Each structure stands twice: as structure tokens, then as C-alpha cells.
Amino acid sequence: CVEVDEDDAPDIDIYHCPNCEKNHGKSTLKKKKNWSKHDTGQSTDIKAVQNGSQVFIKELRSRTFPSADDVVVKLSGGQLTMDYLEDGGFNEPLLVLKKEGLGLSVPPPTFYISDVENYVGPDVGVDVVDVTKQTDSKMKLKEFVDFYYSTNRKKVLNVINLEFSDTRMNTMVESPHIVRQLSWVENYWPDDALLGKPKVTKYCLICVKDSYTDFHIECGGASVWYHVLKGEKIFFLIKPTSANLSLYERWRSSSNHSEMFFADQVDKCYKCTLKQGQTLFIPSGIF
Secondary structure, X not given: OOOOOHHHHHXXXXXXXXXXXHHHOXXXXXXXXXXXXXXXXXXXXXXXXXOOOHHHHHHHHHOOOOEHHHOOEEEOHHHOOHHHHHHHOOOOOEEEOOOOOOXXXXXXXXXXXXXXXXXXXXXXXXXXXXOOOOEEEEEXXXXXXXXXXXXXXXXXXXXXXXXXXXXXXXXXXXXXXXXHHHOHHHHXXXXXXXXXXXXOOOEEEEEOOOOOOOOOOXXXXXXXXXXXXXXXXXXXXXXXXXXXXXXXXXXXXXXXXXXXXXXXXXXXXXXXXXXXXXXXXXXXXXX
16 A cells, blocks of 8 residues: 555655655655775775675675585485485585486476466465565565566565475475485374474575575575576585584674675685586585
8 A cells, every 4th residue: 555565665764655745755765885895986984795785796706616526426316315325424415417316306497487476376475585685575476477577677586485385386396205205394294283294395496697695504404405497506505514603603693794705704615506407405504
């Protein structure tokens, strides 16, 4: 009724409703902070770079990192079995270049964002991350799809937690066999539990160019797997050593952690590029 999108509300300084605009003019926006490292003009102040900003993304692309080949183990789908994990453990990320042998089923690469909307439902609410601000808000899936197809995007928005196991898209995706074997929810959660089984098994990530999610540990310290259906996804991986965990805790509790690139706090951060058709398994604790 106020004709303001939820993710635009924090930018408003003085709000005028549509009726008041006739007498008082349009709403005014807050002055944007300059996230570049140096102000222009006469100012000599040094401004921190906000993680996720355009300046940050440009600098990140220009940097070099140790190759993930030093820490990622490459396997075929048929090699990733319970016996393999019981013998060697699951302490390093595992990269499977082709899905054959994994027991993984996904739609063809021609399955696109409009198909997700069709199978999940246009009015389903999704959490959307504003990459520049590293804040999240709610919008309907159809609104995000409109943004995705827009030729004049004013923001970089990112969907990272669209859980679809309760939708028509569920039957189009089967997780890898090893994931189903290890899933606590699928294997051990009581069918008659008071709260019911949590919906945490199938997520669809939709990212536009220059999307960025800051360093984090997965909810509950869970291990995760990713399969790229279309495009590619870059991971910056940091080992969960005692020293790095202490540094992470200090970084995460800092009031300005969104202005500090966590990889600069540790001795090594590895870059892993996951390409279309590849699958990555990340063990618990890795940032």
C-alpha cells in the first residue's frame, strides 16, 4: 500500500506517501556511502571497501589465490562410496567432474529460471540477498525472475536458500547416492516427530553476475554439496584449523567485519572454480 519494496526501504531517509508527494515531492534517499578506498575531490579520508560492492568485486577479480588443486581431491562418481569415506575420512573437499556414477539426477541445462518459477510457483516467497549491502529481504519468486531477466538491473540480487523439496520440482532432482546414505534427516529423523522433518535436502541457488556471499560456516556446521547446472560458481576455501577458527570468530564478531576480507586474515585461501556439470562436496567446518 505504501508502494515501497522491502529491500528499498532501508535506503529511504524521508518518506512521502503517494498522496503527499503531490504537495511535498518525492521521498528522499539517504546519502550513499563511498565504498571506494579513497574519496574523490578534496577529502583525504580513507574509506573501507564494503564486501560485495562493485569496487570489492573488481579488486577480487584482479587478485590471485593458491589453486584449490592443492586441497581438493578429484574423484569419479563411482569412486565416492561409503567405503571410500570410511577408509580415508571426509576432511578435504571432493570434486567430481562428471555426474555419471554419483546417482545424481538433475534437469537438463536447458532448464532455465522461468522453468524454476513454473515448477516452484510464482508466488512462493524467497529470501533474496542484496550483494552490495550483504543484507537479505523477502520477495516473491516471480519478482526475482523479473529482476533476473531485466536488462537494466540496478542491484545485484542473489537467491541462495530456495528449498524446493515440497514443490513440483522435487521429482526432477535426486541428490547423490552418498548424500542420501549419510543424511541424518532422511535416515534418522523420526517420522512421528512433533516438529516433522526439516526441509533442508534440496536447495536451488540462482546467482547473477558479480554475486558474492561472504565467508561463513554452514548452519549447524553441516557438510554441503553443490552441482552447477548452468554457468559456473567460484569458491574461496579456507581450512578449519584451530588458528583459522579463532581468527574467524574474531572476524565474525567484529562490528566492521563486512569491511574486512576474511581471506586476508589467514595464511592461505584457495580458489576453486566449479564449472557446469561438476559437483563439489565440502566437509563440515570449511569456510
